[in-house]
Each structure stands twice: as structure tokens, then as C-alpha cells.
Amino acid sequence: MPETKLEVKLLTGTPNAMSLIYAAFRQCYSPGFAGDLWPGLIQGEIEPGKQADFIAKVLESGHDSPVEHVCYSFAIQGVSRALTHQLVRHRIASYSQQSQRYVDESDFEYVLPPSIAKVPEAREKYEEFMSQAGSNYRELKAILLEHGRGKKAIEDARFVLPQASESKIVVTMNCRALIHFFELRCCERAQWEIRKLAWKMLKILRTELPVIFQTAGPRCERLGYCPEGEKFTCGKKPLKP
Numbered sequence: 120m121p122e123t124k125l126e127v128k129l130l131t132g133t134p135n136a137m138s139l140i141y142a143a144f145r146q147c148y149s150p151g152f153a154g155d156l157w158p159g160l161i162q163g164e165i166e167p168g169k170q171a172d173f174i175a176k177v178l179e180s181g182h183d184s185p186v187e188h189v190c191y192s193f194a195i196q197g198v199s200r201a202l203t204h205q206l207v208r209h210r211i212a213s214y215s216q217q218s219q220r221y222v223d224e225s226d227f228e229y230v231l232p233p234s235i236a237k238v239p240e241a242r243e244k245y246e247e248f249m250s251q252a253g254s255n256y257r258e259l260k261a262i263l264l265e266h267g268r269g270k271k272a273i274e275d276a277r278f279v280l281p282q283a284s285e286s287k288i289v290v291t292m293n294c295r296a297l298i299h300f301f302e303l304r305c306c307e308r309a310q311w312e313i314r315k316l317a318w319k320m321l322k323i324l325r326t327e328l329p330v331i332f333q334t335a336g337p338r339c340e341r342l343g344y345c346p347e348g349e350k351f352t353c354g355k356k357p358l359k360p
């Protein structure tokens with residue numbers, strides 16, 4: 120039963136993302152019609168640099184709902200069920216996760232936390248448990264099949280799978296939800312696995328739409344101070360004055 124590695128792929132994003140955000144902002148502040156502005160906008164009538172400057176300025180004022188018009192979809196694999204349970208707590212998003220009811224997990228892969236990987240004694244215990252969980256799953260499945268549970272056997276056998284078992288998920292979020300996600304999950308206080316995922320997604324989006332994501336990241340980057348308090352601060356920024 121092998122350990123697994125995190126993989127994040129951007130599947131797609133809203134086309135003409137920057138122009139769409141620009142048009143949405145302009146609709147708020149101009150007497151004209153965004154529908155009339157649009158054809159020229161996507162033909163490059165307004166320089167990308169000018170659009171970016173305008174967007175950055177309005178965003179600074181805290182008016183950020185127009186960024187909700189742009190969404191990104193990611194395919195993610197090599198993450199634990201422990202991670203996906205945290206991820207799906209972000210409600211302003213859409214998810215499609217590999218089902219343990221329909222996908223046989225007899226040969227499930229698992230995530231190995233770095234802290235366990237580097238201590239041979241801990242790693243041995245961990246791997247022994249994963250191997251045992253795999254055997255238990257397969258044996259339970261066989262017993263349930265023998266007792267007529269049919270295709271539903273894996274639906275019940277999955278109850279013995281550990282939180283470490285690997286999962287695959289497709290997630291779609293709009294830019295506003297993504298910025299919020301990065302504020303919480305790129306922070307050193309976030310759990311290491313979801314933090315690693317968040318930084319990978321942010322790295323991709325910084326290339327994809329820098330006007331929005333170049334300055335995204337943990338909350339302290341925007342605030343200039345750490346809002347986590349003395350107990351949880353990582354010390355990179357001063358505490359809230």
C-alpha cells in the first residue's frame with residue numbers, strides 16, 4: 120500500500136478574467152452599459168495595465184464583490200480525507216469528491232505526515248497500521264460479500280479506513296472565496312497539509328491572474344500584523360497593535 124503525493128491541476132478558469140472583473144467594476148461606477156463596453160474590452164481597447172490599475176485601486180477600497188464573477192476549478196489528488204474534511208468546510212465553493220461508496224479502496228493509498236516520516240519508529244508504527252487497515256477492509260468486504268451485501272459491501276467496509284487514506288476532489292471557487300481561503304489556509308496556523316495545498320493553488324493563480332492573486336496570501340500580509348494573538352502567532356509579523 121503506497122504513500123501518495125499531492126498533485127494540484129488547474130482545470131479551467133473563467134475566460135477573459137481580468138476584463139470581466141474590470142467590466143463588473145466599471146458597471147458600478149459608470150453611467151454606460153457593461154454590455155457595450157465588453158466587445159472592445161476583450162479586443163484589447165483598454166490596455167491590460169490600465170485595467171489592472173483600476174481593479175487594484177477599487178479593491179483597496181474594500182469593494183470586492185465584482186471579483187466573484189471569476190471562478191477557478193482545480194483537480195486535486197494525493198490528499199488525505201483529513202484534508203478534504205477541512206477543505207469542504209469552505210462553503211462558498213463547489214466540490215466533487217471521489218466516493219468511498221462506489222470506488223473500491225482495497226488498495227488505498229495514504230498520506231504520510233512529514234513528522235512521522237522522519238522518525239523511523241513512528242513511521243514503522245504508522246505503516247503497520249495502514250497495512251492492517253487495508254487487510255481489515257479487504258477481509259470485511261469479503262465477509263459482507265459472502266453475506267449477500269453485494270455492491271454495498273464496500274459502502275460498509277469503508278468505515279475502517281483511516282483519515283490518512285488518499286482522496287481526489289474537484290473544487291471550484293470564485294476569486295473572493297479563494298482570497299478568503301488563502302487568508303485562512305496559507306497562514307502558518309493552518310494545518311500543514313491544507314496549508315501546502317493552499318500555497319500550491321495560490322502559486323498557480325498568481326501566474327494566472329496576478330492582479331487579484333499577487334497580493335493574496337495569509338491575512339497578515341494584507342493587514343501588516345498578525346491577527347492570531349500571542350498564543351498562535353508564528354512570529355513573522357508583529358501582533359495586532
Ligand SMILES: Cc1cc2nc3c(=O)[nH]c(=O)nc-3n(C[C@H](O)[C@H](O)[C@H](O)COP(=O)(O)OP(=O)(O)OC[C@H]3O[C@@H](n4cnc5c(N)ncnc54)[C@H](O)[C@@H]3O)c2cc1C
Binds near residue numbers: 209210212299308310
Ligand atoms: C486555523 C483553523 C482552525 C480551525 N479549527 C476548527 C475547529 O477546531 N473546529 C471546527 O469546526 N472548524 C475549525 N476550523 C474551520 C473554520 O471554523 C471554518 O469552518 C473554515 O475555515 C471555513 O471558513 P469560512 O466559514 O469563513 O468559509 P466559507 O464557508 O467559505 O464562508 C466564507 C464566508 O462567507 C460567510 N458565511 C458563509 N456561511 C455563512 C453563514 N451560515 N452565516 C454567516 N456568514 C456565512 C462568512 O463571512 C464566511 O467567512 C478552523 C479553521 C482554521 C483556518
